Amino acid sequence: MSLRRAVNGSAIKRKVIPSPDLPSKKPKNDVTPYRESPKEEEYGIVKREFYPPEMTNARCHQYNNNELPRPIELLEAAQEDTKVARENIPVKDAVIHWYKCDLRTMDNKSLHLAYEKAKSKGVPLICMYIVSPQDFQAHITSPARVDFILRNLTILKEDLAGLDIPLHVETIEKRKTIPDKIIEWCEKWGASHIYANVEYEVDELRREAMMTRKCLEKGISLTVVPDTCVVAPGELSSQQGRQYAVYSPWFRAWVAYLHLHPHQLDPYERPGQNPSSAREKFKDIFDSKIPDAPENKKLSDEEKKRFHSMWPAGEQEAHARLALFIDQKIGKYKDSRNFPAANGTACTSVHFASGTLAARTAIRCARDANSTKQLDKGNLSIVSWISEVAWRDFYKHVLAHWPYVCMNKPFKPEYTNIAWEYSAPLFRAWTSGHTGYPIVDAAMRQLNTTGYMHNRCRMITASFLAKHLLLDWRQGEIYFMEHLIDGDFASNNGGWGFSASTGVDPQPYFRIFNPLLQSEKFDAQGEYIRKWVPELRDVGGKAVHDPYGRGAGTVAEREGYPRMVVEHRFARERCLQRYKAGLGRATA
Numbered sequence: 001m002s003l004r005r006a007v008n009g010s011a012i013k014r015k016v017i018p019s020p021d022l023p024s025k026k027p028k029n030d031v032t033p034y035r036e037s038p039k040e041e042e043y044g045i046v047k048r049e050f051y052p053p054e055m056t057n058a059r060c061h062q063y064n065n066n067e068l069p070r071p072i073e074l075l076e077a078a079q080e081d082t083k084v085a086r087e088n089i090p091v092k093d094a095v096i097h098w099y100k101c102d103l104r105t106m107d108n109k110s111l112h113l114a115y116e117k118a119k120s121k122g123v124p125l126i127c128m129y130i131v132s133p134q135d136f137q138a139h140i141t142s143p144a145r146v147d148f149i150l151r152n153l154t155i156l157k158e159d160l161a162g163l164d165i166p167l168h169v170e171t172i173e174k175r176k177t178i179p180d181k182i183i184e185w186c187e188k189w190g191a192s193h194i195y196a197n198v199e200y201e202v203d204e205l206r207r208e209a210m211m212t213r214k215c216l217e218k219g220i221s222l223t224v225v226p227d228t229c230v231v232a233p234g235e236l237s238s239q240q241g242r243q244y245a246v247y248s249p250w251f252r253a254w255v256a257y258l259h260l261h262p263h264q265l266d267p268y269e270r271p272g273q274n275p276s277s278a279r280e281k282f283k284d285i286f287d288s289k290i291p292d293a294p295e296n297k298k299l300s301d302e303e304k305k306r307f308h309s310m311w312p313a314g315e316q317e318a319h320a321r322l323a324l325f326i327d328q329k330i331g332k333y334k335d336s337r338n339f340p341a342a343n344g345t346a347c348t349s350v351h352f353a354s355g356t357l358a359a360r361t362a363i364r365c366a367r368d369a370n371s372t373k374q375l376d377k378g379n380l381s382i383v384s385w386i387s388e389v390a391w392r393d394f395y396k397h398v399l400a401h402w403p404y405v406c407m408n409k410p411f412k413p414e415y416t417n418i419a420w421e422y423s424a425p426l427f428r429a430w431t432s433g434h435t436g437y438p439i440v441d442a443a444m445r446q447l448n449t450t451g452y453m454h455n456r457c458r459m460i461t462a463s464f465l466a467k468h469l470l471l472d473w474r475q476g477e478i479y480f481m482e483h484l485i486d487g488d489f490a491s492n493n494g495g496w497g498f499s500a501s502t503g504v505d506p507q508p509y510f511r512i513f514n515p516l517l518q519s520e521k522f523d524a525q526g527e528y529i530r531k532w533v534p535e536l537r538d539v540g541g542k543a544v545h546d547p548y549g550r551g552a553g554t555v556a557e558r559e560g561y562p563r564m565v566v567e568h569r570f571a572r573e574r575c576l577q578r579y580k581a582g583l584g585r586a587t588a
Helices: 038-042 057-064 071-081 083-087 109-121 133-138 143-161 175-189 202-217 247-260 283-287 301-310 315-328 330-336 349-354 359-369 380-401 413-417 424-432 438-450 455-468 473-483 489-500 515-522 527-532 541-545 553-558 568-583
Strands: 094-099 125-131 167-171 191-197 221-225
Touching (some): 071 202, 083 221, 094 109, 094 175, 109 191, 109 221, 125 175, 143 167, 143 315, 143 349, 175 191, 315 349, 330 380, 359 380, 424 455, 424 473, 438 515, 438 527, 438 541, 455 568, 473 489
Parallel strands (some): 094 191, 191 221
16 A cells, blocks of 8 residues: 555645544634534434534545545554554464455455465464444445345355354444454454455544554554555556546556556465364354344345345355356447346446455456457457446545545535535435436336446436436435445445536536436337336337327326426526536536
């Protein structure tokens, strides 16, 4: 990892600042950290049980001007400052790998390093995972995703047991007690070394920065390594030494970096067999069961059956899905990826989000299926898919460098001044798939039923909420996270920022999707609409895209399908006026 790297490539001046978990009593540098946020709190955008009020734009600019250390810089500094001391800590009776969003045994950097450390001293490797109800709630992890995580842990526990490696999974109700609990386990198991992969969300970065130093005080080394991204945040910068905020030049730099460092795509070996004594020594861990989902994240029996059928768990399933895609679909991906009825995508996002599949593995397999080792050459469909997977890296790089996007702020702070609407009936129409726009309604019903939505439809529905309904885009962002089985904060936030024109590298605010044109272009025969909107299954031809406007109103009304909640032309003009007013512009 790059250490203490600032936007211009120089070292930042580290300073002691109050914990951002609570508002400061006295503003630093005459900048008020937080502003009143009654609407945001009323509609659940700012979760005050865990976080302070909404951050001010001025504080966002402090991050942009390198006046505040970013959480990633705090972690990097903690790791660098303690490196020598941690390296001098002798290995005791065991080494620990801390599982988080990396639920796999194959191609897992931290797991590999932990196993090699344990093997070098002839001691057992122990793995652990913490079920944290408060983190699930604070991070808006959907019940479907929690269930998927627990199912993966069940399979992972069996896979590790085959190697005589124990996996300890425990529910910790209060997330603030997690550091002390981990230290307690280290003392119980006689472990003096913990390895973990980096998570780039703000809470996790701050926690691991604090834990690095706290563990050291107890004679424990916590080593946190980059693995989630193919190329770690901080490794890419423009010729001016700045972090990229536009995808195209970032992707060119990402490709060039991997061409210059091809070993970055090499796999990490799966751990080998633990000493046989581990079976008896940690019998209680081997005999333990995976906990149930927290009460606030439980699925009904019907939902469990549905999701288990649609989304089988385990890294073997992830690799099988990837292999099937590369073998049968990737060659046509460029031409089929935008059509939700075509089933032309890999549907591996659920495995990327839970870490049952490493992005590095996916890129390597796609590259090896190509006619060249160059990531931007050869089969254009393979290049296109690699580029789509790379977006996940891009958004995590953004999250690491502009951490306030993780704090309810848009990437462009000035967009905070747009006056959003907060209409419960309109939001309910959108969430339930009853807006009168068939393509929007089909997509929302797919999400509600499967925990998944095709990417083209994510853009259509997000644009519709923000620009047609003028509802606060953050409400939609939260709703997606509450329902997506592949919910990933960075990617979800980046997608919503793009569609609402508030994020990094967005579509211009004056570009407003026409849902009817999107529907006709990407679901020309209406297959997707008819699958998810049964009220329109008897509507023939192009009328399925706009039943009331194309002579099929009688059928639509009889079947209970609603009329449009807002007319496109009116919505477009209102949106342009509202954005211009919020940005202080007389014209586009």
